Amino acid sequence: MADPIKTCPDICPATGLIEEPKSFLGAGESRGPENPNATPYVPGNFTQRVPRVYPPGAPPIYLPQPTDTTSGDILGMGPVGPWASGHLDWTPNAGTTGVRPVVDKYSITRYSTGEWRQNNERILNPRATNKGAALEIQIKKDLNDALGKMDNKLNDTNKKLDKRVKDLTFWKKKVEDALNAITVELATLDANRVKLKGACRILMMPEAISRECLELRTNRYEPDLVRDDAEQELIKEVAIVGEIRRVFSVTLAKVEEMMCNLKAAKSSIEFDWSDKNLSLKLDKINLSLSPESNLILYHPGVARWTDNSVGLEYWEHYCSESIFNCDEVRQKSEALRSDLMTAIVKGSQDMKIQADRTNQAFGETVLATQQMCAALEQTLKDNLQKIVDIENLIEYLKESLRQVDERNKLVMTRLHTRNYERPSVENCRDEAQFGLMAEAKFIKETSESLADKMRQADDVRNELMQYRGQLEKEIACKRKSLQIDEDRCARVRAFMPTPEEFAGA
Incomplete structure (x- = not known):
């Protein structure tokens, strides 16, 4: 025979239920304590409050104590009082919106005593004062160091400027000697200027064509400016x-x-002399300036290397080379060279060879x-297709999120019904x-995961759109x-002169 079903005699008695007669409270009668778990009041059961003892050497009571705990203050309930019973765990999130503290009829407990003491310590700590004092000492020290270094830099710069003035004076004297010598030599050859121009006139056409092509290629867009x-x-x-002109x-x-x-050498040496004269004048003025001068002004943006600046080694090489070229031209002016027509033929052949190499490179x-253009167009097509795929994926994710929202509403409705509509012990x-x-x-985790994937897909789509713009550009x-x-x-290079045209000139 099977065992009888075990039941609770207080809730489900084995015997038949006997309905007790209903009774009602009279006027002024109490329904009992509001907290059913509280013990009834017993006269004479109250004791004196035990004072809290702090260890020796503890800080003031308004600062954090060694006895403070982070595990939670247990809020017990005495035998009397209308307040709610229970306890609350104190965590770093106690001040965050959404934490539910213990609530009773008269107060809301939000922070613990330990948190109150930590806040007092944070307010009383003079971090800004200490930081200000340290900053003042450091700034004064750095300022003194900076002023001393600036004085040293100024002295060093003055020494270098003085050396530069001496170098410019030396090279200017040598350039003046070369200029005077070449001026005397040029006076004897002025009668042949017209024939010289006629010989060089034919070279203007290929030079103009080459420079025109270079100018046209500067109109390319930036990625192709190679x-x-x-x-x-x-x-x-x-x-x-x-070179052929030379x-x-x-x-x-x-x-x-x-x-x-x-003439070319004379012009070059004149420019060199003029540049050195002007540079020498400016450096002398700079050497005479000081921080107390009333000619100094602010010039923003000058502390940089200019586009036309060169190195000191190149400057020295240029100075010596300029003087050497003038002396060499002056010495060769008395000698005879090869026949002009031979030079024209050889020069035209060299230009023809170079023109063929240029056309081949073009x-x-x-x-x-x-x-590259064909490859870019194919890549653009693939990129557009990938954009379409990502957009379809985003739409699919949106539809999935709508389905997850429906599931979320369903489970929330069920929980709401069971939490707030079931009576009493049910x-x-x-x-x-x-x-x-x-x-x-x-469902919440799934929704957050889908939302994160939606953001990732949207970021990828934005990157693809940017890549599309780059490809189109x-x-x-x-x-x-x-x-x-x-x-x-x-079209311009079709007018390049042939060797026959050079020979017929």
Whole structure:
């Protein structure tokens, strides 16, 4: 025979339920203590409050004590009083909105005594005062060091300026000697100036073509502003024109050859003398200035290297080279060179070879640009497709979030019904309640995870959109470069003079 079902005799008695007669309270009668867990009041059960004892050497009672605990103050309840019973764990989140403290009829407990003492210590700690005193000492020390270093720098700069003035005076004297010598030599060759210009006139066409191509290529957009092979060959063309012009002046007859070289050298040495004279004057003025001078002003942005500044080694090389060139030209003015026509033929052949190399470099550059443009267009198509895929994924995530929200509303509705509509003891923590709580937690975590994935997908879409703009900009840049190299430069280079034209000049 099966065992009878075990039941609680107080709740579910085995015998039949006997309905007790109902009774009602009379006027003025009490329903009993509001807290059913509180012990009834017993006269004479109260004792004196035990004073709290702090260890020796403890700080004042308004500062944190060694006896303070972070595990929580237990708020017990005496045998009398209408206040709510229970306890609260004190945590660093006690001041955060959303923490529910113990609430009774007359007060709301929010912070513990230990937190109150910690706040007193934070207010009384003079961090700003100590920081200000340390800052004042440090600033005075740094200021004294800075002033001393500035004085040392000023003395060092004055010494260097004085040495620079002496160097400029030395080189200026040497340039003046070279200038006087070349002026005397130039006076004897002035009659041949017209023939010299006629010999160099033919070189203006290839030089103009090369410079025009270089100028056109400066209109390329910034990513394509590179010094490629075509750019290098164009620069070589410009350099070759200058070299051929120099060779023409050397290979002319004694008067015809040396006139251009002497004028160029004289002009160069005059510019060099003028620059040195002006630089010497300015450096002398700078050397005479001091912090007490009334000619000094603010000049923002001057503490930088200018675009046309050069190194000291190059300056010394330029000075010596300029004087050497003048002396060399002056000495060669009395000698005869090769025949002018031979020089023209050889120069035209060299220019033809360089023009073919430049055209070949243009062809390679155009081919590479075309291939890059095709690759960019294919990459743009792939990027657009990926943008569409990411946008579809975002829409799918939005739909999934809407479904998760529906589940969330469902579990919240169930919990609300069970928490606030079940009466009395029926509002128990059964397995269904635990299951609903677990489901609510899982739904919240799932929603947060989907929202994070939504943000990630949106960031990826923004990156793809930026990449799309970069690709479109690069494609426009490559097409602009192709238009310059294929159309405009090729049309200009069609007028490059041939060796026969040079020979017929």
